[in-house]
Amino acid sequence: MKNNHYLNMLREIKSAAFATVDENGCPQNRIIDIMLVENDALIFCTARGKAFYRQLCLNPNTAILGMTKTYQTIRLTGKAEHLSDQKYWIDKIFEANPVMNTVYPGQSRYVLEPFCIRNGTLEYFDLSKTPITRASSAIGTAEPLTEGFEISDACISCGKCAKGCPQQCIQQGNIYEIKQTHCLHCGYCMEVCPIHAIKRRIL
Amino acid sequence: MKNNHYLNMLREIKSAAFATVDENGCPQNRIIDIMLVENDALIFCTARGKAFYRQLCLNPNTAILGMTKTYQTIRLTGKAEHLSDQKYWIDKIFEANPVMNTVYPGQSRYVLEPFCIRNGTLEYFDLSKTPITRASSAIGTAEPLTEGFEISDACISCGKCAKGCPQQCIQQGNIYEIKQTHCLHCGYCMEVCPIHAIKRRIL
Structure with missing residues (x-):
């Protein structure tokens, strides 16, 4: 399967768990929606007031985990990059995800900041089959993991x-x-x- | 709502995202099943060969995140404690979760090690309602978070x-x-x- 297939699976799962490390070196985890997949990169956003935003600014390492309804999981681990041209990306995100207007109506959308992950390891895991099935790949300059x-x-x-x-x-x-x-x-x-x-x- | 209610919601969600920090200070995230909720503590297990096990032994801080089918999320953040009396807990986990026998049949179950979280912060978040609804609480000796x-x-x-x-x-x-x-x-x-x-x- 191609990388883009895994990214598109994450986009379809949409609400995924995003782990970061906080200022005390502790893990934090929250649901974030995957807003776009473009040019083999995954795009999301968060508000400047949120702990998640502060954590990304201090330590961009992020581990994203999504699970389909049939227990297939996709994991993307890499550094989040803050995207410049905030208005362009936030408008594009809202166009592709109109439900965002109900959460951040009007001008309040610009409290959001766009981020992307374009380099990272990808792991696929299907626990619903016997035997279980897994695969490793990567996007951008990252190399697939060799574990086990x-x-x-x-x-x-x-x-x-x-x-x-x-x-x-x-x-x-x-x-x-x-x-x-x-x-x-x-x-x-x-x-x-x-x-x-x-x-x-x-x- | 009582703490135990949130822990029971996590138990019902069952497959939750568990974030840890690895030996390089990077976040890692994977799906782990919540096996038991007992005496206001959450119990899970993992195999000694897994990166997750090594991470917990080096740094027990864990952030657990579960989402219901209706987009309510529960987050439990605290330190995982390795439970002694491995066989007692693994047998108890397999009794309550018989599907585990298909993943770890026979004696292979004892490659698993039991952990619990008995002190930690709990956060509830419901993005499905307008306005959104949230609540903070804690289990054990932890204090609820004051954010926002x-x-x-x-x-x-x-x-x-x-x-x-x-x-x-x-x-x-x-x-x-x-x-x-x-x-x-x-x-x-x-x-x-x-x-x-x-x-x-x-x-």
Whole structure:
């Protein structure tokens, strides 16, 4: 699936959870509507009076999480950029999302500031299927994440990992192999391997 | 509404966004199921192999966000505590949430570790009503948050704030007053007040 497909899924979910880090280094989380997807970038806005706005100005790192009605989740993690030309973007956002006029009627719309994310990692996760399915990609200059576990050449083919794997996603072989697209990242295989041949892909 | 009512709303929403801060000081966000609500505490679990588990061990601050199908959101922000007696809690979680057996069958359930949040701030927000409605409370030893804006005695009753307020939640008077339960926290009133009589409740 293309990146733009994931961004469009987020746009369709519309109300997503946006996590930031506050001035005390603590996580904060709130629902924000995704207003536009343009040129492989995601666009949203918030009001200058809100804690969210202050947090973005101090630390632009943001983790956006949306879930479809059928339990597929999309995660976009990257830095939010404050867009200049505020009136242009706010007017464009209101044109594409007319319901915003009921929340911020008249001139009050200009208390909103537009932001975009154009570089970031994307993760897709579908817990509704057995086995679960996941995929990683990225937008802009970001690189897809490499997470989870892998089995090294030290594998003695004892099969304990495959037997224990809750999603049955480890393939038999001279060297067993984790099917990354179906892995929960739970780490159970690493714990049951008698010779410690299973490692994190990123330490 | 009582705190337990909000926790039970989160339990009913079940799949909520859990934000943490990672080892680089960046926010991370993922869907986690709320497994139990007991004695005014919220209980969840995660696998030892997951980034979420490592993040909680390094920095227990967590911001949980759930949204009902009718756009009411509940936010619980506090420190996650690792529960001892792992088997007792994981068995109890699986008993109350039998679907977990399809994700972690057999002995693999014990790769999960139980956590609870018993102290934290709670915020309720209903964007589906006009004007919007909000409420703050807390569980355990935490105090409810005081956010948003207030009008000081310096008010000259010019009415510009009330006229501009997007939610029409400022009440006329010798000193105008913001109805806190209907305030967006957008800050527009503070910006339009000609004599700077409107301040943040927490600076």
